[in-house]
Amino acid sequence: MLNLTTYGDQTDSPTLLIAHGLFGAGRNWGALAKRLSQTRRVITVDMRNHGESPWYNSHNYKDLAADLAEVIDTLDGPVDVLGHSMGGKAAMVLALTRPELVNRLIVADIAPVPYDHGQMQYIEAMKAVDLGKVKRRADAEAQLSDMLEDPILPGFFTQSIDIKAKKWRLNLEVLAREMPDILSFPKDLTGPFEGPALFLSGADSHYVKREYRPVIKQLFPAAQFAKIPDAGHWLHAEKPREFEAALRVWLDQSAASAT
Structure with missing residues (x-):
């Protein structure tokens, strides 16, 4: 559940x-x-x-x-x-x-x-974050800010990072594959x-x-x-x-x- x-x-x-x-x-x-x-x-x-x-x-x-x-x-x-x-x-x-x-x-x-608006650019941006260099959310936000124009999104997306495990709490592969259904x-x-x-x-x-x-x-x-x-x-x-x-x-x- x-x-x-x-x-x-x-x-x-x-x-x-x-x-x-x-x-x-x-x-x-x-x-x-x-x-x-x-x-x-x-x-x-x-x-x-x-x-x-x-x-x-x-x-x-x-x-x-x-x-x-x-x-x-x-x-x-x-x-x-x-x-x-x-x-x-x-x-x-x-x-x-x-x-x-x-x-x-x-x-x-x-x-x-x-x-028909795209969401794949956000998945690609999250995938591009070097999680090995992320010690706190601000580190990931800084990386995303260089890739995204909307200033709200880096802070929003990084709430889904597990800093300790250095991974996303988002199933990015499935979300990318299922994007046609999501839209x-x-x-x-x-x-x-x-x-x-x-x-x-x-x-x-x-x-x-x-x-x-x-x-x-x-x-x-x-x-x-x-x-x-x-x-x-x-x-x-x-x-x-x-x-x-x-x-x-x-x-x-x-x-x-x-x-």
């Missing part, structure tokens, strides 16, 4: 399960999870081939959704599910294939469509998911275009849309307080409307 971290205790509010994006880990969401756990139990997971979770030879969204379902099956009742990017696609597939497990769905800056979205899904759904995106991001909304509404007819100003794809890292505030407002409003 996936490696998971639990924050807070079960309350009258539904548990919130958080699924991270490509090259991430549950620990990336620790600060938000701690703050949200004041009112509900929050569980972060390491997705397969990431963090401390098992490595597998496949990495498609049906498998990722099944992994999340396995976690939820150990809990009591349906949960709220928040997924970012790759984790958002996995969360959508979970909601469409196992709707009884999902109370409410929050999708952060991704849509149920295929994308795509399954077409043969049942649905729709009728429950509350929030598609929260960065105003400066191009991942959730207006022309994608008909596709989203077809699969998630109750979908609502919100944008965080001055934020890109990494909206939860770029604007953490604004992301948290938007999430809290929607969770409270959707809970009130259900009563």
Whole structure:
């Protein structure tokens, strides 16, 4: 089963399960999870081939959704599910294939469509890091900074380095091979998911275009849309307080409307 971290205790509010994006880990969401756990139990997971979770030879969204379902099956009742990017696609597939497990769905800056932007350059950059010279994260960040333009990414990627073992906590070979599946979205899904759904995106991001909304509404007819100003794809890292505030407002409003 996936490696998971639990924050807070079960309350009258539904548990919130958080699924991270490509090259991430549950620990990336620790600060938000701690703050949200004041009112509900929050569980972060390491997705397969990431963090401390098992490595597998496949990495498609049906498998990722099944992994999340396995976690939820150990809990009591349906949960709220928040997924970012790759984790958002996995969360959508979970909601469409196992709707009884999902109370409410929050999708952060991704849509149920295929994308053609590249991710292989990041895998090649991580492979190019000389781990033998890495004694602390800053050493790896310096190497990656010479290869990547985005100043956010070196610090993000190096959270997945095991400094002592001098290895990545990412199954880079499988992620590279499965990249076509990661960039795509399954077409043969049942649905729709009728429950509350929030598609929260960065105003400066191009991942959730207006022309994608008909596709989203077809699969998630109750979908609502919100944008965080001055934020890109990494909206939860770029604007953490604004992301948290938007999430809290929607969770409270959707809970009130259900009563």
